[in-house]
Amino acid sequence: MPLTSKPLRKLGFLTIGLFDAADPRRGHESTLEIIELGERLGFDSAWVRHRHLQYGISSPVAVLAAVSQRTSRIELGTAVIPMGWENPLRLAEDLATVDILSGGRLNPGVSAGPPHHYDQVKGALHPDTADAEDFSHERVRRLLDCVRGERVTDFSGVEGFEVFSDRVQPHAPGLGRRMWYGGGSLRSAQWAGEHGxxxxxxxxxxxxxxxxxAEIQLSHIRTxxxxxxxxxxxxxxxxxxxxxxxxxxxxxxxxxERYAQQxxxxTATPQGPARMMFAPDLVGTSGDIxxxxxxxxxxxxxxxxxxxxPFTFDHEDYVQILTDIATRLAPALGWQPAAP
Structure with missing residues (x-):
């Protein structure tokens, strides 16, 4: 089998972290265990999704804080945090804190745009400013400035017994270079590139x-x-x-196979007013994939x-899938596992 001109260098996986509303701890523990398994298998990174007001990870930064204390090597990412739900300064503090605790392993992924079902949630999320909130890329830019150590206030120094900083603390050196944008359009791809x-x-x-x-995705990468x-x-x-x-x-x-067929x-044609295209799920032997x-x-x-x-599988299914990816599929793509 011919390899690509660029053998796979970094292998990661992404999980949604579903849970049963009657027993949310079990689902969260499963997520932690799956990421621990990923580290043992040599994966380079593990990523968590978000799900607000659903039965999935609603606080990816908190979950990764826990994971950071149960792993030592694997990089930890979010894919992605929708910035419409967040205050950029406060999120920057949380991200920097977890990056420090993890030893510089955090890879925060974010996206712009209004929250999903905004008309239904805006009264609870932004009750006083719902119509004034800016959900554009500017919100992401504010986060980047905070993470990268730009000044956020004109006040600093000593007041009584307390010392104040004009920059977000703690500052996590290197985190600014590990910020990711989850982009699905040419405009987003260009903006992410322009902002490093x-x-x-x-x-x-x-x-x-x-x-x-594939052609669409290729154009985004090149843009x-x-x-x-x-x-x-x-x-x-x-x-x-x-x-x-x-x-x-x-x-x-x-x-x-049922999951993929459903x-x-x-994947056949663009979906909805935004004309979104979905990639087919790849199911089969590692050689076929x-x-x-x-x-x-x-x-x-x-x-x-x-x-x-996949979203809805059982813990044992994820163990089998990750093990096959790390021991069969990824090596066929030129990847070599990280040292223990």
Whole structure:
């Protein structure tokens, strides 16, 4: 099997962290255990999604704070925190704190735009400022300034027995270079590049110049790098849903195939007013999936991935999928596990 011109250098995975409302601790513990497993398998990074007012991780920074104390090497990311739910200064304090606690392993991914179902949640989220809130890229820029150590106030110094800083504290050196933008459009890709961020490109993109998913994603990657100070060296991570079946039981294989088939119709044409295109889930043996990835135009442009775990599977399914990715699929793509 021919390898890509860029062998896979960094292997990551993404989990949503679902839980049962009657027993939320079990679901959160499962997420922590899965990330611990990822570190043992040699994965370079683990990423968590967010789900506000749902039965998934609502506080990814808090979850990663816990993970940081149960792991020692694996990088920890968010994919992604929607900034419409956040105050940039307060989020910067939380991110810097977790980065310090983790020993500089945090990779925060964020996105712009209004919160999902904003009309239904704005009264609780922004009761006094709902119509004045700015959900544009400017909100992300404010976060970048805070994380990168720009001044946020004109007051500093000693007042009584207390000492005040005009910059966000703690300051986490290097965190500013590990900020990621979750982009699905040409405009977002260009903005992320111009502001020196890294780019997370997932299984959802906006159909602007084409209706071919790989072509669209490739154009986003190239646009991002064309506007980034680092050019072709700018970091991009691709996140597709990948489900290898090498060591799966017959029951698991049947479950995985049903899952992919149920989601396949949405991949045929752009969906909704925003014309969003979805990538098909990749289900099969590691050899089959590797061949499909190697023929994927956008995959050939990247050296990093954060393969997304399916939403609704069981803990044992995730163990099997991650183990097959780390021991079979990723090596077929040229990846070598990190040292223990």
């Amino acid at each position: 961020m890294n780019l997370l490109t997932s299984s959802v993109v906006k159909a602007e110049e084409s209706e071919d998913f 991002f790098r064309a506007h980034h100070p680092d050019g072709d060296r700018a970091r991009v991570s691709q996140g597709l849903v990948v489900i290898p079946t090498d060591t799966a039981s017959p029951e698991q294989r049947a479950k995985y 989601r396949l119709p949405r 590797a061949e499909r990835l190697i023929s994927h135009a956008a995959f050939r442009e990247v050296e990093e991935v954060a393969f997304a775990l």
